Amino acid sequence: MWYRHVALVLTLAIPSGSLLAQIGSDETKQQSTAEDRREVSITIYNQNFGLVREVRDLSLGIGRVALEFRDVAALIEPETVHIKALGQPGALRVLEQNYRYDLLNPQKLLEKYVGRTIKVYRYNSATGRDEEYEAEVLAVNQGTILRIGDEITYNFPGRFAFPEIPENLIAKPTLVWLLESERTRHQLEVSYLSRNLNWKADYVLVVNEDDSAGDLTGWVTLTNQSGTSYENARLKLVAGDVQRVGDGRVGRRVMRAVAEDAAQFSEEGFFEYHLYTLQRPTTLLQNEQKQVTLLEADAVGIHKRLIFYGAAQYYRGSYGQIASNQKVGVYLDLENSEANNLGMPLPKGIVRVYKADRSGAQQVVGEDRIDHTPRDERIRIKMGEAFDVVGDRRQMDYQVLSRCISESEWEISIRNHKDESAEVEIVEPVGGDWEIISSSHTPMKLDARTLKFVVDVPARGEVKVTYRLRVRWC
Numbered sequence: 001m002w003y004r005h006v007a008l009v010l011t012l013a014i015p016s017g018s019l020l021a022q023i024g025s026d027e028t029k030q031q032s033t034a035e036d037r038r039e040v041s042i043t044i045y046n047q048n049f050g051l052v053r054e055v056r057d058l059s060l061g062i063g064r065v066a067l068e069f070r071d072v073a074a075l076i077e078p079e080t081v082h083i084k085a086l087g088q089p090g091a092l093r094v095l096e097q098n099y100r101y102d103l104l105n106p107q108k109l110l111e112k113y114v115g116r117t118i119k120v121y122r123y124n125s126a127t128g129r130d131e132e133y134e135a136e137v138l139a140v141n142q143g144t145i146l147r148i149g150d151e152i153t154y155n156f157p158g159r160f161a162f163p164e165i166p167e168n169l170i171a172k173p174t175l176v177w178l179l180e181s182e183r184t185r186h187q188l189e190v191s192y193l194s195r196n197l198n199w200k201a202d203y204v205l206v207v208n209e210d211d212s213a214g215d216l217t218g219w220v221t222l223t224n225q226s227g228t229s230y231e232n233a234r235l236k237l238v239a240g241d242v243q244r245v246g247d248g249r250v251g252r253r254v255m256r257a258v259a260e261d262a263a264q265f266s267e268e269g270f271f272e273y274h275l276y277t278l279q280r281p282t283t284l285l286q287n288e289q290k291q292v293t294l295l296e297a298d299a300v301g302i303h304k305r306l307i308f309y310g311a312a313q314y315y316r317g318s319y320g321q322i323a324s325n326q327k328v329g330v331y332l333d334l335e336n337s338e339a340n341n342l343g344m345p346l347p348k349g350i351v352r353v354y355k356a357d358r359s360g361a362q363q364v365v366g367e368d369r370i371d372h373t374p375r376d377e378r379i380r381i382k383m384g385e386a387f388d389v390v391g392d393r394r395q396m397d398y399q400v401l402s403r404c405i406s407e408s409e410w411e412i413s414i415r416n417h418k419d420e421s422a423e424v425e426i427v428e429p430v431g432g433d434w435e436i437i438s439s440s441h442t443p444m445k446l447d448a449r450t451l452k453f454v455v456d457v458p459a460r461g462e463v464k465v466t467y468r469l470r471v472r473w474c
Contacts, residue, residue: 027066027178032058034071034231038187041234042197042284044222045242046347050197052230055086055189060181064095069175073194074101074227076173080193083177085186092186096178104169110140112166120146122158133158173227196225199237201294201349203370205381206362207332211304214334214353218294218346220265220276224284232281237265239347239372240273265294267344274345274372297341303333306424308391308414312431312449315408315471318398326393327385328414328424330366337376346373351381388417389424389457396466404474407437412465416457426453426465432473439467 036056044050052073060067078099085092114137121130135156136147145154175190199222207214220237224230265276276294284290307329314322332353336342352367366383373379397409416422428451436443436451444452455463 027064028061029066029068030058030060031068032056032070032188034228037231039234040230040232041236042230043236043238044197044199045238046199046201047242047244048198049193049195049244050226051191051193052197052226053189053191055187057185058188059185060092060179061184062181065179065181067177067179069177069190070172071228072173072175072190072192073197074173075195075225076175076227077193077195078175081175082191084189085183086189088183088186091182092188093180094177095180098176099173100168100170100176101173104165104171107140108169109162109166110137110144110160112169113137113162114140118163119161120148120156120158121161122156194226196223196227198223198225201239201347203346203349203351205300205332205351205353207302207353207355207365209356211332211355212302213299214302216295216297216300216342218296218349220292220294222284222288222290222292224286224288224290227286229283229285229288231283233284235278235282235284237276237278237347238270238273239276239345241372242273265292274347276347294347295344299341300334301340305331305333306386306389306422307331308412308424308426310393310426310428312429314393314395315430315432315434315469316406316473319395321392321394323391323393325390328389328391330383330386332381332383334379334381335376336373336379343375345375346370346379348372351379353381353383389422390415390417391424391426397468401470405470405472407468407470409468410466412453413462414455414457414465415462416459418459420459421461422457424455424457424463426455428452430469430471432471434469434471437468437470439465441465441467443467 036058037054038057039055041053042050043053058067076099078097081097083092083094117134117136120133120135122133123129124131133148137144138147138152139145143154144156145152146156148156199220202219202221204217204219205214222235264279266279268275268277278292282290282292308326309329334340334342336344336346348369348371350367350369353365354362355365357363366381368381368383370379370381392411392413394411394413395408396411397407399407401407412426414424414426416424427446430449430451434451439453441453441455444454446452451469453465453467455465457463
């Protein structure tokens, strides 16, 4: 029987295929790998890119040197590379930089051998041995086409063997520099930007029994898909909206997860952003997701709000009953202040809220996304819709007074089916110039376009709010 499979047999030790052989024959050839690293630091932005800085101790020699700088990120942005010799101004000059990223894989290898001869082995089940054929690679588009003897064939069932690796194929992306060196040894600092380094913040808020306070924990989730690993790296995170001119390239998401023990970040203002520095080295491997504690705050004060929202368009026409058994939104407000046991600028992220039931088991009661929040600002988290507090909104009268002026009368009914009273805020957005003609409850003017009533609804009770409003919109 024939085994229908294709395998590659590669000959790896081919000096003539070195990247350095392509630079020239008059320069000293040197290589540097991650083993030469003496220091590495990463600054990761929450916009899926990072700044990598590493220092390597190298023995280059004097004169013109071709340096193959390996173990850089596969998704490096080569135009952002900066290289300098530390403590030795003018001792090293960069004459030329090449970025090699034509990576070795089966398809690329076949493409490089179009028009050349390879060996093909096919297993013969009758003899129990491989049969060897000489084959010319004619094309590799949508399948491999071979000339074997006097025949043209495709999808040949066998394994392919290649005499060497083409010199312009490499195993990993590599920087190659042509340098002018005036000293034998150098401490070389190299920095560059790489895509697919990312981080995000997530928060867990556990509220107490009466929803008046909670314990807040913040997590940082780091993701490395840049194409290389960073061991014992100094880690910094930048929170903010940094403008970049991007090309929209997105990497594939394949990773493994690692959770670290609690660690403290120090925070500082940086330009118009905020910088968070991990106070110890950490290792971030390729295709790894790591979680580190950002903050822990106990007994954070919370204000739960029930809000019944209207809409501005209600005041420009005759509607009758607009809403029946409309849900009332549930929100949690908290101040990001030192007085409230917080006060640290909070990066944007998702807040997940938990509360213990009667058995003591924690249950999810809602989650929301917050934006970057400076200290001393309010955070509002929407939890969902109240089950037992509902409302109706009816338009009881509508009159057109002129082309641009109308009056409307409204009745809002809030019903509370719980066993305890509930405070409900009725928020009414109003377009145009408006004034209250009459109302059953004291109105509050939040701003030029927003009206609010606050009512206490008794347990298993109902409150009706009525008001008449005149609006001019031209």
